[in-house]
Amino acid sequence: MKNTGIAFYSLIFLGLSLFAFNLVFTSMTDRSIFQIHLPKELVNKPADGQIPQSQAGRCSDTGSIDRLGEASDPALRRLAEYQNVCNSLVTKTVTISVEVPLDKAMAEESAHRMADRLKEFSSFGVSPLVMVEPTKNGTFIGFNAIQAGNLDPAVRKFFSTLKSDGVTDPMMGTWVPFPEANLPYWNHVNFVPGDFSAAVNEYLGVMKSQFPGANGSILLNSATYEHENFEWTDGEYVSLVAYVSGIKPGLVDSFGIEGFPWMPPAQSGRFGVFDAREYLNSRLAIEAADKIGVRSLWFNTGTYSRKYTLDKGKTVFIDPGKRKDVLNGIISELETAEKKGYSVSINLLAEDRSNLAEATDWSYWSDPNDLSDMNRAVFVDFSVKMNELGIPFSLNDESW
Amino acid sequence: MNEYFIFFRNAAFFFATAMLVKYYVFLIIAAFYPLQEQSRRLHVRRLRRKIGRFEPYHPKVSVIIPAWNEEVGILKTVSSILWGTYEKFEIIIVNDGSTDDSDKVVHEFRENGLKDDLFAEDKIHYFFKENGGKGKALNYGIERATGEIIVTVDADSVLERDALTRLVSYFEDDRIDAAVGNVRISKSWSFVGLAQLLEYLFGFYFKRAHAVLGAEYIFGGACAAFRKKAVFDELGLFDTENKTEDIEMSMRIRFNGLHSAYAEDVICYTEGASTVHGLVSQRLRWKKGRMDTFLKYRSIFFSADWRRHNVFLSWFILPFSLLAEVQLFFEPISITFLATYSFVSGDYLSITLGALFVFVIYVVNAFFSHSKKSFWVLFLFPFTWPVFYFLVWVEYLALLKSLKMLLRGDDIEWQKWKRKGVVLN
Numbered sequence A: 001m002k003n004t005g006i007a008f009y010s011l012i013f014l015g016l017s018l019f020a021f022n023l024v025f026t027s028m029t030d031r032s033i034f035q036i037h038l039p040k041e042l043v044n045k046p047a048d049g050q051i052p053q054s055q056a057g058r059c060s061d062t063g064s065i066d067r068l069g070e071a072s073d074p075a076l077r078r079l080a081e082y083q084n085v086c087n088s089l090v091t092k093t094v095t096i097s098v099e100v101p102l103d104k105a106m107a108e109e110s111a112h113r114m115a116d117r118l119k120e121f122s123s124f125g126v127s128p129l130v131m132v133e134p135t136k137n138g139t140f141i142g143f144n145a146i147q148a149g150n151l152d153p154a155v156r157k158f159f160s161t162l163k164s165d166g167v168t169d170p171m172m173g174t175w176v177p178f179p180e181a182n183l184p185y186w187n188h189v190n191f192v193p194g195d196f197s198a199a200v201n202e203y204l205g206v207m208k209s210q211f212p213g214a215n216g217s218i219l220l221n222s223a224t225y226e227h228e229n230f231e232w233t234d235g236e237y238v239s240l241v242a243y244v245s246g247i248k249p250g251l252v253d254s255f256g257i258e259g260f261p262w263m264p265p266a267q268s269g270r271f272g273v274f275d276a277r278e279y280l281n282s283r284l285a286i287e288a289a290d291k292i293g294v295r296s297l298w299f300n301t302g303t304y305s306r307k308y309t310l311d312k313g314k315t316v317f318i319d320p321g322k323r324k325d326v327l328n329g330i331i332s333e334l335e336t337a338e339k340k341g342y343s344v345s346i347n348l349l350a351e352d353r354s355n356l357a358e359a360t361d362w363s364y365w366s367d368p369n370d371l372s373d374m375n376r377a378v379f380v381d382f383s384v385k386m387n388e389l390g391i392p393f394s395l396n397d398e399s400w
Numbered sequence B: 001m002n003e004y005f006i007f008f009r010n011a012a013f014f015f016a017t018a019m020l021v022k023y024y025v026f027l028i029i030a031a032f033y034p035l036q037e038q039s040r041r042l043h044v045r046r047l048r049r050k051i052g053r054f055e056p057y058h059p060k061v062s063v064i065i066p067a068w069n070e071e072v073g074i075l076k077t078v079s080s081i082l083w084g085t086y087e088k089f090e091i092i093i094v095n096d097g098s099t100d101d102s103d104k105v106v107h108e109f110r111e112n113g114l115k116d117d118l119f120a121e122d123k124i125h126y127f128f129k130e131n132g133g134k135g136k137a138l139n140y141g142i143e144r145a146t147g148e149i150i151v152t153v154d155a156d157s158v159l160e161r162d163a164l165t166r167l168v169s170y171f172e173d174d175r176i177d178a179a180v181g182n183v184r185i186s187k188s189w190s191f192v193g194l195a196q197l198l199e200y201l202f203g204f205y206f207k208r209a210h211a212v213l214g215a216e217y218i219f220g221g222a223c224a225a226f227r228k229k230a231v232f233d234e235l236g237l238f239d240t241e242n243k244t245e246d247i248e249m250s251m252r253i254r255f256n257g258l259h260s261a262y263a264e265d266v267i268c269y270t271e272g273a274s275t276v277h278g279l280v281s282q283r284l285r286w287k288k289g290r291m292d293t294f295l296k297y298r299s300i301f302f303s304a305d306w307r308r309h310n311v312f313l314s315w316f317i318l319p320f321s322l323l324a325e326v327q328l329f330f331e332p333i334s335i336t337f338l339a340t341y342s343f344v345s346g347d348y349l350s351i352t353l354g355a356l357f358v359f360v361i362y363v364v365n366a367f368f369s370h371s372k373k374s375f376w377v378l379f380l381f382p383f384t385w386p387v388f389y390f391l392v393w394v395e396y397l398a399l400l401k402s403l404k405m406l407l408r409g410d411d412i413e414w415q416k417w418k419r420k421g422v423v424l425n
Helices: A003-029 A074-086 A104-123 A143-147 A152-164 A193-210 A282-292 A320-339 A374-389 B003-030 B033-050 B074-082 B102-112 B134-144 B163-170 B191-213 B228-235 B245-255 B276-296 B311-329 B331-345 B349-368 B375-408
Strands: A093-099 A127-133 A174-177 A215-221 A254-258 A296-302 A343-349 A393-396 B061-067 B089-096 B124-129 B149-153 B157-159 B176-185 B223-227 B259-270
Touching (some): A003 B375, A074 A093, A174 A193, A193 A215, A282 A296, B003 B191, B033 B191, B074 B089, B074 B157, B089 B102, B102 B124, B149 B163, B149 B228, B163 B223, B163 B259, B191 B311, B191 B349, B311 B375
Parallel strands (some): A296 A343, B089 B124, B176 B259
């Protein structure tokens, strides 16, 4: 064989080897070997003069809610920080959580606190998206107890107290009982999907008996897990219809689907998931919404900048550029559903949960005044884009 | 997730799994070779006793040595046969129009080198003919051979002293019409030499497994033996058009239902390619020859002619051999893929299984090789992967080139590299 032949075929060999290396590397780390990466600490610091225009501009043409920073509710004060970053209104919907009361005394106490919050929210024109956690002090309350109506007296007391405290239907916003029931961490035992819909019927039935104008909703994760002997790697993107098929008509006004991008820690043996079509599957949401008979979809999602692990060396970083890509992918998935005639919105998780068990920083800044923080710019750009597209979004940030 | 990634991941795992299964199956099968060989020999002895043949099997052997410009090594080849333990033989040297001093070297050897051996002169028949290729040279020698057993030995190879004796003993079994010796690369401490050394080291267990299954199908020209009547008289001489006449003849023998044996105890040292260029050209010749031969005898693949064609050869060995070529085609992708995947994911199962297999082969070679214990091979273990990757590259070049030649109908040229001579291990 001539030297030119050896060189030519060697180039093919080398080219294919590089192709395979890049394919694996890109698919598993979401970084191309041909991309030059700055050291992590420099990634968030753009060079002078490269701060996006939107950082200094406004997110929307609507003015900020006045005196929000003076509110007594921390959720409202937190929203004020977003307004300051955006120099305008960001959203009028924020997520708050409440636990299911176990007895009437607890219900009354909890309802008084909630009533105060809801009335202050209303005074600022802010609507809550209330996540009703099936827990009490972090301990799971079995769906069987809820669906059997064992907690009805307490739940009824809760809502009646809200009513008597002056909470009106418009103040209630949207209530989401028992979110993510298809995730296994609720420690379900002998659980079947019908248990979830029965419990939702029971809870929302009581709520709507007191607040017929309040909105009820459902939030399910896009990946479904076995509830016993599960592995986090075993989630499957399967139909969610089983979880909603028993929902009584008129109780639920919208359907929410949850999904987050995921970057594997080094040497985990798993693949990154960054395609919104995969982790935030609108097809599954539409299928479930159609089953319930609602046309309103919301997507509970977000992106994180850091995910800490016990081994510091394995901390996962996602750079701002990637976060922006992820958000754009999410918007594309929303638009897919919108084109099919559904109203869509996003509930954006933006909380720094570094100190919680999940050890993940979903936030977009540590200092809201740091204009050089590219993560902050990502949020601003996202807000601008959502406003331009006319897609509403709410914030999920309870870091106070 | 990237769809191409998923496709290539599945393809890589398929091939890796298929090959690992094959390798491990072969490893197990190969272990039965000594047992099977003992059993065969016992059967032959009993049979001979039964039919009253008590005299030792001592047929005349004709050793054909085709030579083209082999001045460096030919005397070592001739000497290793001449002064071996077997006595009833003739050596037929066919000088295929050499342009070097091989003619002079052989003549001087016959005149001055045989002083102490009165009978040696009669055993050596030397012919000089015009250049026509190795196949024609072999046929020239076979046509003049008077032995019952024809042994072909390359002029760059050296037989161990008792190699001929052992080789002949296989033909004591009437069922065997061809046998191939255990070819080893002579020691060379160059990278190319080391690569071939390791490759041949691994090749032995394939031969063993093939032998157990009765599916040996390559009788390399370096050291092979044939029963003249059954092979050359019945099936004809070597195909002079085929540049890998030994592969063609091997397949022809198997295609016609003749039986063969792998003679592991017949050790033959040969000189490997000494340069990368030489090695690439050698592999190109082998690969192209094998492709041409497979094409010629394609009906043996998945043959239902059970009586004539060995079922393991038809349904397992040959198809896997083709699959290996397909695998080779994707090897740059699959090897890099598996290595990168293992490194990034931390899932080292495939690589560990591969390494385990390689290590077992090393251990088997070190402690159980036929002639002598070779503990030193264990020190080569760390160098296995770069060496094998180098060989994959060489084979890959040969594959692409031979595919191109096959499509264009081109033929390969005779190969010649600069000889250094065999260094005995």
